[in-house]
Amino acid sequence: MDRLRKHIEQITPLTDEEFDYVRTFFTLKKVRKNQYLIHEGDDTKYEYLVLSGIYKVFFVDNAGKEYIVQFAQQNWWMSDYDAFFKEKEATMFIECMDAGEVLYSTLASREKLSADLHKMEHFFRVKLTNGYVALQQRIKLLLSSTPQQRYAEFSKLYPELIERIPKKFIAEYLGVSRETLSRLYAGKS
Amino acid sequence: MDRLRKHIEQITPLTDEEFDYVRTFFTLKKVRKNQYLIHEGDDTKYEYLVLSGIYKVFFVDNAGKEYIVQFAQQNWWMSDYDAFFKEKEATMFIECMDAGEVLYSTLASREKLSADLHKMEHFFRVKLTNGYVALQQRIKLLLSSTPQQRYAEFSKLYPELIERIPKKFIAEYLGVSRETLSRLYAGKS
DNA sequence: AAAAAAGTGTGATTTGGATCACACTGTTAT
């Protein structure tokens, strides 16, 4: 739980009492490789803060094709946020690609913490602000760039992931076919 | 300014004193058609709340092609948020497509209001939450859908805009060429 | 250690949408 405190305190300091209160809203969970944290059709009860491991947030279209919305690593939050915030059934999946641990928490917890502690509402606002900007960047990229530019940008943003996850998933994230992506770096180190 | 109060109170009620304080952070501005509120290269001092009119938030690539990131109408907030939050130079433009009025405010104001009034931090958090979910939806659409699906979705989300703005701008928003979009509804009412 | 499954590279073929080109219409400016 110490990791949670460090994570929050990157944005706002907490007293010991405050953190003792905050911690009660989170539960630790170990996750095996290939395990699902959220499955399409389930009620979306939880959001997750990644302590370790790698996860993919994705959805599947009618034709059965997969599209990755987000990769999550240490200190990333993840859920099917549309479903989580609106308390609907999930339309996405979250699957573990590399075993690790997460903390999970409910919407009620997020709201209670925000209402009780101004600091926590601040924390969530700052996180959301960063997330909003990142998604907008991604939209700009999807609208305007070629596959090579997308791959270059991805390499810059997530150099660690390039090595650690199969290329086919990177293709699914970039919105490019596996084959096209493969040809992009044919003949690079 | 009454409109501002109504807007905020859709999320959280304010006392008269609180609102009198809040209002001091916003300034009214009339905007003519084709006027720019933000121009690439400028310092991004303000964010805007639309009271009336229609605006487009867009950027231009090296080849001079335009891509629309957002259309804004009544009660939408807009800025080059990446630049606004990070206090950088704008990489986007905001142009008025239909004359109207906006309220504007600075990053310092947003932060001061959030710090002073827990209610306002809550307001901004809720707004950001909705915005985050909307952007994620857009990413899902950009990743997985054909031009026709995008146009159908746009028509559903913004039926009013379809009539009021030139189709070429809708094409720029959807990431499709003007010509392709035109052919999609060739032979529909 | 063998078998099965998952991931990857690379050629051949197809295709959806971009681009180019131009005519027509509707709007704005003088």
Next chain:
DNA sequence: ATAACAGTGTGATCCAAATCACACTTTTTT
């Protein structure tokens, strides 16, 4: 009222990336 311009429809052509196909390699399972 006429000129200039912005927006739109539609045909012809082109092309980048998707799709299809298959061999090779690496990882996982038993």
